[in-house]
Amino acid sequence: MMNKIAIFGLGYVGLPLAIEAHKSGYSIVGIDTSLSKVSQLNSGISTVEDISDDTVSNSLSSDSFKVVTELIGEYIFDVLVICVPTPLNAEHTPDLSYLISATKTAAKFVRPGSLVIIESTVETGTTRETVLPLLTSISGLHDTSFFLAFSPERVDPKNPLWNIRNTPKLVSALNKDGLNAAVKFYSRFIDTIIECSSLEVAETAKLLENSFRLVNISFINEFFIYCQKIGISINEVIHAAASKPYGFMTFYPSIGIGGHCIPIDPIYLANRAKNIGVSTDFIDLAIKVNHQMPLYFVKQAFLRLGTLSKKRILVIGISYKPNMSDTRETPVASLIRELRIEGAEVFWHDDLVEAWNGETSVPLSDEYDLAIIATPHDYLDLTKLRDLPILNTRESIQ
Ligand SMILES: NC(=O)c1ccc[n+]([C@@H]2O[C@H](COP(=O)([O-])OP(=O)(O)OC[C@H]3O[C@@H](n4cnc5c(N)ncnc54)[C@H](O)[C@@H]3O)[C@@H](O)[C@H]2O)c1
Structure with a gap:
């Protein structure tokens, strides 16, 4: 027993x-x-x-x-x-x-x-x-x-x-x-x-599951940039495509991937593949596209404000996923770092995380030049931002 x-x-x-x-x-x-x-x-x-x-x-x-x-x-x-x-x-x-x-x-x-x-x-x-x-x-x-x-x-x-x-x-x-x-x-x-x-089938199935997510999330993020450029709503496009009853699976745009699985597991797969002389071009490209997403939003912030130097920017939501406090591998870290490199004064609000990297969450208010919604938690009351310009990382029409 x-x-x-x-x-x-x-x-x-x-x-x-x-x-x-x-x-x-x-x-x-x-x-x-x-x-x-x-x-x-x-x-x-x-x-x-x-x-x-x-x-x-x-x-x-x-x-x-x-x-x-x-x-x-x-x-x-x-x-x-x-x-x-x-x-x-x-x-x-x-x-x-x-x-x-x-x-x-x-x-x-x-x-x-x-x-x-x-x-x-x-x-x-x-x-x-x-x-x-x-x-x-x-x-x-x-x-x-x-x-x-x-x-x-x-x-x-x-x-x-x-x-x-x-x-x-x-x-x-x-x-x-x-x-x-x-x-x-x-x-x-x-x-x-x-x-x-076999052990190897189960090990590889897990890597396939998470590599599949990585590739598709990257693809929809690239698609997001396309929709933004031509001025149509990515979410409306996804909704329309998802009406097809077979052969389509929905993935939604975001500032990138995070957590302990999706950014890491595909690298385990790629590592073994490289060791045995097999290329993993899809995974390599997906990782590259994802790493560029925070930089894309830095550029969007720049286009909105003309310059980022000394601009006060409020980043909203820093965990890697809405409605939880997990900040492991969060892509928001890269967004904040790059904004600061460009000279912006960056503050962040996330009452689920509260404290992170020696900094603490600030209240939601309109005392900034721009708000960037990085991770949209359900609890957020965006009316507190009043007329503050908002960059939304999940919707191409802002
Ligand atoms: N987080 C997820 O959603 C998720 C989903 C599926 C699979 N996984 C996989 O499961 C594994 C664990 O992930 P997690 O998210 O639970 O990690 P975690 O960091 O949340 O928890 C792991 C725990 O293991 C403890 N630990 C470290 N070394 C130890 C040791 N030698 N003996 C005993 N405890 C030790 C750590 O203190 C930590 O509390 C990883 O391989 C991950 O890829 C995670």
Whole structure:
């Protein structure tokens, strides 16, 4: 009976997983190396916006749910799930240091029959080539004595419709017994499980999903510039095109991509492709188009004001996505930096983020030369801007 679960990394992926698995009857130990995160959770404060403080308190009030910074003492786990970050390093290539570190810790608790699952996004081959050797060498077990699975997470923070339970889950494993064990584990709290024939298929499917989004978001952003130039509404064009009942999928313009997935995962794919001599022109171009979007809006601001020198500009919304406070890889950082390079005095308003890079959110008001709506949160009351000129990064007719 699989009952005792260790979850390494309690971020946007690991915390919802821990809570949902606990609700379905599993006993959970969450391990996160961030002392502040563990302290917050132990004080009943949620660290993920989709999860309320009450949910965290309720879970942690149970004897079968605890969160710690490290595993000290005797623990026995049936399933060990790894949900740690897989970012880029200074050279802009995959940084597997968190994954390797968490795998090394997990390996110490692997026993015959244990199931280890990687949920972190990785480039094709990482589970077999990097994770498996660490597990076998540290545990001293042969790879037939325990199970190894890869199951990418698809969580879309703040999505009101799709959540961990009703989003179909890809599951893959080193062998058939591992696959059966992983399917059994997830089936208790996830409605639909899709089995993949190999670890590499599931790893690559995750990279395809997010590269697909990157390419399409970039394309619609380029299209946005076209619509702006000819003076028609991009959103009306999208709405009209979307009336076609097949063969079209809507993507909307923005100031660019952000977060821990879309700007990073395609680079994992491109990195592996380059290593095996395959080109990734679509991905390379999409990244380039996206990086240019903040600069495009700097140019638009310049055209509006004649000069940016000493102009007071209010940037509204700095998170990478509306209605959440996540600023990881936000394209708004580049917008603000470039405006300042051009001599503008830049202030920002975002009451969901409040504090960022040593600066704080200013109130919405008309005491500026220009407002740029970078990330439109629902709570914003734009009437406070009165007659202030507005540059909207999501609509071509301003
Ligand atoms: N954020 C998303 O929407 C999303 C969606 C799908 C997949 N993913 C993937 O899931 C993985 C995790 O992403 P996330 O957004 O949850 O990251 P996150 O930064 O929100 O959380 C990761 C947590 O892991 C902790 N951590 C780091 N090293 C550790 C270690 N050695 N042991 C234990 N804990 C450790 C960090 O302190 C952090 O709290 C990444 O590979 C990401 O690409 C993320």
